[in-house]
Amino acid sequence: MKKILRIDSSARLEGSHSRRFADEVEERLLATYQGSFVTKRDLSKSNIPHLVNDTIVGYFTPKDEFDDNLKKATQTSDKLIQELKEADIILLSAPMYNFSIPSVLKAYIDQITRVNETFLMDENGFTGLLKDKEVFIVLSYGAVFTNTDFSAMDFVEPYLKGLFNFLGVEKIEFLKLEGSNMDESIFKRTINESKAKLEQLF
Numbered sequence: 113m114k115k116i117l118r119i120d121s122s123a124r125l126e127g128s129h130s131r132r133f134a135d136e137v138e139e140r141l142l143a144t145y146q147g148s149f150v151t152k153r154d155l156s157k158s159n160i161p162h163l164v165n166d167t168i169v170g171y172f173t174p175k176d177e178f179d180d181n182l183k184k185a186t187q188t189s190d191k192l193i194q195e196l197k198e199a200d201i202i203l204l205s206a207p208m209y210n211f212s213i214p215s216v217l218k219a220y221i222d223q224i225t226r227v228n229e230t231f232l233m234d235e236n237g238f239t240g241l242l243k244d245k246e247v248f249i250v251l252s253y254g255a256v257f258t259n260t261d262f263s264a265m266d267f268v269e270p271y272l273k274g275l276f277n278f279l280g281v282e283k284i285e286f287l288k289l290e291g292s293n294m295d296e297s298i299f300k301r302t303i304n305e306s307k308a309k310l311e312q313l314f
């Protein structure tokens with residue numbers, strides 16, 4: 113049995129390629145790990161707040177020194193981090209928006225990337241605390257980036273890989289759908305390639 117945390121970030125509630133393929137990954141996870149359950153976090157509906165001054169102050173203040181303002185400013189972060197820590201598997205779906213991730217996903221990342229909670233910082237550098245977790249990331253691209261002149265403009269996959277590595281996650285699998293708005297043949301091919309990868313993983 114596994115605790116699966118699914119995080120969706122597409123602004124599209126209908127017709128989202130990343131959500132639709134994440135459905136397939138979720139089904140495969142549940143079939144593989146019988147008795148597992150899924151906690152769903154839809155960032156397009158969650159209204160995750162952006163960082164404000166009190167949030168940042170709270171991140172660097174011992175909790176026994178919190179006043180009511182700092183408690184309120186960090187309560188979303190506390191909840192999201194607890195959710196993340198409890199998960200064995202994280203399933204994240206995201207489209208590329210303007211060469212990067214959706215702003216709702218960035219707001220989420222700012223809430224869960226927190227010193228002494230998801231990473232440590234000392235004189236020896238940084239240590240991620242989210243170890244022993246698996247992450248599956250479904251990405252959808254309107255254009256084609258792999259092995260093209262646009263590859264240097266893909267700030268989605270390298271950013272998410274670097275982030276989760278920084279937080280201590282070593283097992284990360286990317287499932288990429290490309291060309292949905294530009295090349296139907298490539299789009300279908302990348303869907304089939306991702307499905308084949310799923311078969312290999314499970």
